[in-house]
Amino acid sequence: xxxxxxxxxxxxxxxxxxxxxxxLSFQGVVHRIGRTGRAxxxxxSVSLVDLxxxxxxxxxxxxxxxxxxxxxxxxxxxxxxxxxxxxGVSNGNMQEGSLRCDVNVSIRPIGQLEFGTKVEIKNLNxxxxxxxxxxxxxxxxxxxxxxxxGDQIFQETRLWEEGSQKTVTMRKKEGLSDYRxxxxxxxxxxxxxxxxxxxxxxxxPELPEVKRRRFEKMGLSMQDVLFLxxxxxxxxxxxxxxxxxxxxxxxxxxxxxxxxxxxxxEKLSIDEVKLTPEELAELIASIKSGTISGKIGKEIxxxxxxxxxxxxxxxxxxxxxxxxxxxxxxxxVDKVLSENPKQLEQYLGGKTKLEGFFAGQVMKISKGKANxxxxxxxxxxxxxxxx
Amino acid sequence: xxxxxxxxxxxRSLSRFLSSSTTTKSRSFHSKPTLCSSQPITxxxxxxxxxxxxxxxxxxxxxxxxxxxxxxxxxxSYLTRLKLTEPHLxxxxxxxxxxxxxxxxxxxxxxxxxxxxxxAGVLVGVKDNICTMDMPSTAGSKxxxxxxxxxxxxxxxxxxxxxxxxxxxxxxxxxxxxxxTEASAFQxxxxxxxxxxxxxxxxxxxxxxxxxxQCVVSLGSDTGGSVRQPASFCGVVGLKPTYGRxxxxxxxxxxxxxxxxxxxxxxxxxxxxxxxxxSGYDRLDATSSKREVPDYxxxxxxxxxxxxxxxxxxxxxxxxxTLDNGVDIGIKSAVLGAVSHLEELGCTLSEVSLPSxxxxxxxxYILASSESSSNLSRYDGVRYGNxxxxxxxxxxxxxxxxxxxxxxxxxxxxMGTYGLSAGYYDAYYKRAxxxxxxxxxxxxxxxxxxxxxxxxxxxxxxYKIGEKKNDPLAMYAGDIMTVNVNLAGLPALVLPCGFVEGxxxxxxxxxxxxxxAFDEEKLLRVGHIFExxxxxxxxxxxxxxxxxxx
Numbered sequence: 044x045x046x047x048x049x050x051x052x053x054x055x056x057x058x059x060x061x062x063x064x065x066x067l068s069f070q071g072v073v074h075r076i077g078r079t080g081r082a083x084x085x086x087x088s089v090s091l092v093d094l095x096x097x098x099x100x101x102x103x104x105x106x107x108x109x110x111x112x113x114x115x116x117x118x119x120x121x122x123x124x125x126x127x128x129x130x131g132v133s134n135g136n137m138q139e140g141s142l143r144c145d146v147n148v149s150i151r152p153i154g155q156l157e158f159g160t161k162v163e164i165k166n167l168n169x170x171x172x173x174x175x176x177x178x179x180x181x182x183x184x185x186x187x188x189x190x191x192x193g194d195q196i197f198q199e200t201r202l203w204e205e206g207s208q209k210t211v212t213m214r215k216k217e218g219l220s221d222y223r224x225x226x227x228x229x230x231x232x233x234x235x236x237x238x239x240x241x242x243x244x245x246x247x248p249e250l251p252e253v254k255r256r257r258f259e260k261m262g263l264s265m266q267d268v269l270f271l272x273x274x275x276x277x278x279x280x281x282x283x284x285x286x287x288x289x290x291x292x293x294x295x296x297x298x299x300x301x302x303x304x305x306x307x308x309e310k311l312s313i314d315e316v317k318l319t320p321e322e323l324a325e326l327i328a329s330i331k332s333g334t335i336s337g338k339i340g341k342e343i344x345x346x347x348x349x350x351x352x353x354x355x356x357x358x359x360x361x362x363x364x365x366x367x368x369x370x371x372x373x374x375x376v377d378k379v380l381s382e383n384p385k386q387l388e389q390y391l392g393g394k395t396k397l398e399g400f401f402a403g404q405v406m407k408i409s410k411g412k413a414n415x416x417x418x419x420x421x422x423x424x425x426x427x428x429x430x
Numbered sequence: 431x432x433x434x435x436x437x438x439x440x441x442r443s444l445s446r447f448l449s450s451s452t453t454t455k456s457r458s459f460h461s462k463p464t465l466c467s468s469q470p471i472t473x474x475x476x477x478x479x480x481x482x483x484x485x486x487x488x489x490x491x492x493x494x495x496x497x498x499x500x501x502x503x504x505x506x507s508y509l510t511r512l513k514l515t516e517p518h519l520x521x522x523x524x525x526x527x528x529x530x531x532x533x534x535x536x537x538x539x540x541x542x543x544x545x546x547x548x549x550a551g552v553l554v555g556v557k558d559n560i561c562t563m564d565m566p567s568t569a570g571s572k573x574x575x576x577x578x579x580x581x582x583x584x585x586x587x588x589x590x591x592x593x594x595x596x597x598x599x600x601x602x603x604x605x606x607x608x609x610x611t612e613a614s615a616f617q618x619x620x621x622x623x624x625x626x627x628x629x630x631x632x633x634x635x636x637x638x639x640x641x642x643x644q645c646v647v648s649l650g651s652d653t654g655g656s657v658r659q660p661a662s663f664c665g666v667v668g669l670k671p672t673y674g675r676x677x678x679x680x681x682x683x684x685x686x687x688x689x690x691x692x693x694x695x696x697x698x699x700x701x702x703x704x705x706x707x708x709s710g711y712d713r714l715d716a717t718s719s720k721r722e723v724p725d726y727x728x729x730x731x732x733x734x735x736x737x738x739x740x741x742x743x744x745x746x747x748x749x750x751x752t753l754d755n756g757v758d759i760g761i762k763s764a765v766l767g768a769v770s771h772l773e774e775l776g777c778t779l780s781e782v783s784l785p786s787x788x789x790x791x792x793x794x795y796i797l798a799s800s801e802s803s804s805n806l807s808r809y810d811g812v813r814y815g816n817x818x819x820x821x822x823x824x825x826x827x828x829x830x831x832x833x834x835x836x837x838x839x840x841x842x843x844x845m846g847t848y849g850l851s852a853g854y855y856d857a858y859y860k861r862a863x864x865x866x867x868x869x870x871x872x873x874x875x876x877x878x879x880x881x882x883x884x885x886x887x888x889x890x891x892x893y894k895i896g897e898k899k900n901d902p903l904a905m906y907a908g909d910i911m912t913v914n915v916n917l918a919g920l921p922a923l924v925l926p927c928g929f930v931e932g933x934x935x936x937x938x939x940x941x942x943x944x945x946x947a948f949d950e951e952k953l954l955r956v957g958h959i960f961e962x963x964x965x966x967x968x969x970x971x972x973x974x975x976x977x978x979x980x
Contacts, residue, residue, distance in 0.1 A: 223850040225859055228687035228801060231717050 081140070108149075108158065112181065113174035120144050121170050125251040129275045137168055144173055148180040150188065159184070159193070163200045164210055176203040180210050254278055261285075267295045270303075276313045283320035289327045297323060301341060305348050317351030318344070325354040338411050339363050367414045372405070372421050375413065379404040380425060391430050398422065482962045483969070485699035485730070486646045490551050494540060501540070501551040505533035508553050508597065512644040515973060518625050520617045521638040523558050524566045525598035532595045547593025549707060554589055555639040555648035558599040559606055560691065561680035562586055565596065569682045570604040570614040570632075573834025574815040583680020584715070585649060585691045585708040592707050597645045600635030604836045605806065606653055606684045608632050609905050610898065611660070613838040618895060621663060622971035624933030627892040630660030633694070637664040640694045643974050647704045648694045653684050654794050655888075655912025657692035658924040662887035662940025665926045665969035667957070669693045669701040670912075672947045673919035674719035676705070677712030685801035686717075688794075688916040696969075698925060698957040702726040705950060721948055729955035733962045739776030740959050745880045746772055747782030752885035752911055760930030761886045764939035768884070768927040768960070775959060782876050782883065786868045787914060793865035794913035795906060796849045796858050802839075803846030809834060841902070866917045873918040877946050882956060885911050887924040887940035891932055911942060921945050923953040925961055926969045935972040 083091040104123065110116045124135040124142055135142045149161040164180060167173045180201070187195050201210040249257070251272055258268040258278075271281050277298065284294045302323075306313060326347070330340045335358060343357050358364055366372060379401055380387055390397040405418055493499045509529060516522060539546055556562055559569035561579035568574040582590065590596070603613035611619045611634025619634045621627040622642040629638040633650030637660035640648050650657040652670040661668025670692045681691055691708065695701035709723040731740075748769060753762055769779050811817040811830025818829030835843070849858035876883055888911055898905040915922045922944045929936035941960075945953040 223804070223847065223852075225800060225804070225850055225855075228685075229683070229717065 108147075113177035116146060116177050117170040117174035120173055122251065124170075125273065125275070129248055129250055129254075131248075137170070143167075146173060146177055148177055148184065150181060150184045152188070160196045160198050162196065162198065162210075164203055165200055165213060166202045166204075168205075172203055172205060175208060176210060179203075179208065183210065261291045263291065263295055267299065270299050271295060274313070280313050280320055280323075284323045284327075287321060287324035289324040290331065293327045293331070294323065297327065297344070301344055302348065305345065316348045318347045319351075322347050322352075322354050329354055329358070333365055333367060333414060334358070335363055335365050336411065336413075336415060339365070363412060365414050366409055366412045367417060369417055369421060372409075372413050372417050373425075375405050375408050376401070376418070376422050376425050378408065380429075387429070390426060398426065401426075482733070482964065483697040485697050485703065486695075487549065487552050487700050487703045490646065491548065494536075494546070494551050497540070501533040501536040502530060504551055505529050505553060505595070508643070508645060511642070511974065512597070512639075515622070515642045515644060518973060519620050519622060519629075519638050519642055519644075521600055521619045521629070521635040521642070521644060522555070522598045523568060523570070523601050523614075523616055523635070526565060526596055529553065529595055529597055536593065536595075547591065549589055549703075550593030552589075552594040552647065553597040553645045554594045554704075555598060555600045555636050555645040555694075556586060556596055557602050557633050557636050557648070557650045559602055559651055559682040559684075560586060560649055561682070562596055562599065565599060567599065567682070568616070569606070570602045570616060571809075571834065571836065571839070572615045572816065573809045573811075573830065574682075575615075577815045579680070581680065583691075584677035584712045586680065588710075589704065589707045594707070600633070600639055600648060600650075602635055602656075603632035604839050605682065605802070606632040606651055606656055606689075607802070607838050607842055609655070609659060609908050610895075611635060612895065612899055613836060615836050620895070621892045621933075621937075622973040623665060623892065623935065623937055625973065626894055627933065627937070628663065628895050628897075630663030630888070630892060632656040632660075633668075633692075634660045634663075636694050637661050637666055637668065640664070640666045640696055641969075641971050643696075646695075647700050649704075649708070650692050650694055651681055651684075652690050652692045652912075652916065653688045653798060654916050655909045657694065658912050658915075658922060658940065658942060659888045659909070661694060661924040662926075662938070662942075663892035665938030665940075665971065667695045667698050667701045667926070667961075668887075668924040668940070669695075669705055669950070669953075670915065670922045670924075671705060671709065671950055672719075672921040673916075674717055675723075675921070675948065675950065676708050677710070677715040677718045679712055679714035679718075683801075683805040685798040686805060687801060688798055690916075698923070698954055698961050699727065699730045701923070702730065702950075702954040702958075705954075719948070724951050726951055726954050729951055730958050731955075733959075736959065736963075740963075741772065741956060742776030744777045744882070744956065746777045746779050747876055747880035747883045748779060749787065749876075749883055749885045750781045750783045751785075751787035756907065756910070757886060757889045758891070758930065761888070761890060761939055764928030764930060765884070765886050765941060768941045771927075771964060772884075772960065775963060780880075782880060784869075784872045784876060784914070786865065786872050788910075789865045790869055790914035790917055791906065791910050793862040793869070794909070794917060795845070796862040797866065797917070799842040799846030800849045800859050800862075801846065803843045803850060806835075806839065806843055838902070869914055870918045873914070873920060873944075877920075877944075881945075881952060883944040885942045885944070887911055887942040891930045891937035891939055915942075915944055920947055921950045921953055923950075923957045925957050926967065927960075927964065928967060933972070938969055 081093045083093060085091060106119065110119055120142075124137075127133045127135045127142065133141050137143070144167050146164050146167065147161045148164065149159040151157070151159045162180060162184070164176050167176055184196050187193060197215060199215045200213045202213040203210055255268050255272045258271055259265070263271070270277075272278050281294060281298055284298075285291050302313070302316070302318065305311075306316060309316075323344075326340055326343060329335050330337055335343065343354055343363070346352065346357055347354070383401070383404065386397050386400060390401075401422055402415075402418060405413055405422065406415075409418075490504060493504070494501060509525075512522070512525065516525075533551060536546060536550055539550075558567055561567045561581060561583045563579060563582045565578065567577055567579050586596065601611055601614050601617060601619045603609070603611055604615055607613060608631045610628035611631040612628060613631070619629050619638050621629040622638055628634065629641075633648075633652070633656045636648035636650040636657075639645050641664035650660070650668070652658060652668075657668040657670050671690055673688070673690055676691045678686070678689055678691065681689060683689060693701040693704040693708070695704060703726070706723065706726045710718070711720045712718045748765075753765070773779055809815065809831065810827045811834070812826070816830065816834055818826060818833055820826035820829050848854060849862075873883075888908055890908065898908070912922075922942055924940040924942050926938045927941035928939045930939055931937070943953050943957060
């Protein structure tokens with residue numbers, strides 16, 4: 044992927060929200076290039092060439108010079124990555140070289156229409172290096188301009204050095220004459236029929252932007268939307284969960300908090316955890332219906348994530364059904380109050396914070412199964428009756 | 431999806447044009463009227479009567495099936511002639527050691543009454559820029575001196591599958607760049623009509639080999655006339671098919687938008703039979719056509735069945751610009767003789783003007799050189815062939831190319847590089863492409879009105895070895911008759927039509943017939959009738975007459 048960043052000289056920072064302003068320039072030129080090989084320098088006197096990818100097709104997308112700073116360009120690249128992943132055409136992995144990104148940076152004084160000398164930057168292995176390299180390069184060029192050395196900006200290829208966080212000259216660009224482009228006569232033109240284009244269009248999955256808009260309309264916050272739509276698999280998991288009738292906000296919360304944390308700790312993708320959308324929907328429903336408490340729900344979730352199984356099965360196996368019988372809770376409350384006379388006295392003496400202590404004790408006896416609402420209600424009634 | 435419609439192809443076989451069954455059991459061959467000569471092929475070339483040339487391929491088939499001769503005897507007779515003539519001609523860069531083995535195993539098949547292919551026992555010479563497995567394929571270049579490709583070109587694979595045998599690899603101008611075969615890095619081939627003259631080029635080896643009876647038919651390649659001009663110089667039939675008719679897979683690319691593999695034969699029928707064998711879509715060449723391959727041999731009607739005006743109603747246009755200044759008088763009168771002959775056959779002849787004709791030559795040399803500058807960049811000393819010893823990579827590339835390529839190739843790479851460079855692209859490459867479009871259009875207009883266009887195949891007959899070696903522009907100018915056809919991608923057939931003075935027995939003159947794209951059938955039909963009815967001309971070079979006298 045080649046992107047072109049044009050910066051307006053003197054640091055015009057554009058206060059634009061990332062997604063609202065992001066436009067993908069797919070009308071840019073698309074080149075098809077064959078991959079040849081990859082050189083590994085072993086450090087010794089030997090260089091190895093990996094030809095495993097020879098002949099693997101490579102698509103080059105060239106953007107218009109639509110971006111104004113590093114973060115916009117990085118977001119553009121991230122969106123391209125999301126799109127290729129949504130489409131299933133590439134894993135879009137930058138580290139593995141499945142997705143590569145070179146940027147062209149040129150700056151110009153405010154008011155000037157034509158672009159300044161463009162400088163190409165290579166060796167960008169992450170979105171954050173895309174962003175940092177561009178910002179460094181804009182600053183470098185702006186400094187040269189401000190010192191009256193604008194003519195020291197050459198059309199060249201620079202290398203981003205991660206260690207020093209700098210761009211350095213890799214090679215001065217050969218003149219255009221060295222390229223000698225002409226239409227490849229061995230590849231006859233391919234004429235795409237409208238029917239074919241329409242059939243491809245019709246078979247496209249929901250693309251990130253559309254998905255985000257749909258999630259937004261469900262009432263999710265921007266933060267939720269960005270998280271859920273970022274990874275196609277997470278988005279599909281979420282969609283599958285709510286299709287089974289799960290509450291939208293609750294499903295989003297479970298995925299973004301406990302499930303995401305688990306995935307991160309265990310370095311797993313959502314496809315690799317044992318939890319299924321069916322069971323997440325069941326879990327949410329069980330909590331909502333009061334069959335289990337939220338706390339128990341969390342326990343079950345981790346069980347489901349690590350070992351799989353069903354919500355119903357785990358509830359049954361571990362006898363986790365919530366206690367919703369008021370008389371049973373009342374018995375436990377009475378037990379706790381009678382076993383803790385000292386605290387009861389303090390409570391009655393005005394230390395009302397101790398209500399939480401009693402609730403905790405009841406929960407402990409019930410092994411967390413007491414319905415918290417009922418428990419609090421009964422506890423408060425009992426305490427009030429004593430005072 | 432590509433808009434091109436997909437066609438289903440019948441299984442590749444030539445059996446449909448051979449009236450008899452392909453098994454050796456069949457004896458019905460005699461009873462049917464066929465094209466083949468009643469005289470079986472022997473180790474002697476056709477006798478000295480002035481009878482028109484007969485299909486050697488059909489004669490061979492006849493002889494093998496009727497067991498008049500064995501494939502081994504046949505192969506031996508060709509190899510003997512090859513051995514006798516080769517010191518004079520040097521048309522081969524490599525002669526296969528497997529010919530007799532292959533012929534023997536064919537004889538075993540025949541003995542066991544097994545099926546044999548329709549081209550069984552036919553010895554084919556293959557231009558050395560066409561890849562052949564287990565045989566050198568050098569393109570006449572030092573850069574590929576010891577290169578042996580691990581595969582057969584599709585054209586070669588196809589004729590082999592039909593039973594034909596590769597006799598060897600024929601000499602050429604390096605990578606097809608030249609018109610005399612003198613630009614070969616290895617040897618200069620002589621013209622069998624006069625060994626002090628060039629055989630033409632770049633497929634000079636293939637043309638000379640067929641002319642001298644060193645093989646039955648041969649493959650050449652034609653980028654700007656490299657099949658047709660040597661056919662004319664050597665007095666054989668040369669067929670340049672429509673661009674896309676024959677797969678280029680395995681043909682070392684010179685100018686990909688112009689290159690085609692073509693056929694040489696000593697009769698129109700042989701060239702047509704070979705074309706049928708090698709034509710058709712090939713998934714390994716994206717520019718090969720999916721059009722069905724017609725049965726070209728159905729055009730070769732026996733002369734006894736022809737009426738007195740067999741070409742009645744056929745409209746032929748003689749391209750006016752091809753008889754302008756610069757064309758030898760002898761050539762002009764031979765072509766005008768051919769015109770009268772065509773009129774006698776019933777054709778209506780008119781002059782037709784192709785105003786952009788003269789622009790073809792500069793446009794051709796720009797486009798061909800430009801494409802070659804890109805195509806030949808693959809010879810870097812790393813991927814193929816010879817590698818120079820060097821301390822570092824750039825020197826390795828540079829030295830391998832400097833020592834590997836000859837001067838003509840270097841000149842064309844330089845010209846092409848220049849024509850494609852940024853500041854000159856519009857003035858040269860782009861302009862030449864525009865000229866190409868004009869040329870295509872003017873041919874289209876002319877061929878809408880005429881069935882066939884005719885012209886000389888070359889402005890002169892074979893000239894002396896060395897005569898134009900140091901005058902590339904004069905040599906390039908000799909391509910004026912042929913390059914336009916490549917630019918338009920059309921099929922053309924060159925066949926001998928007469929003689930001019932020169933050498934001991936005169937020098938042959940070739941007539942070029944140009945047809946509509948993918949209508950090789952019409953060219954072959956007209957060419958065959960022309961050939962079979964031409965009186966008083968025998969295109970047997972004195973060299974093999976001498977050999978046979980020995």
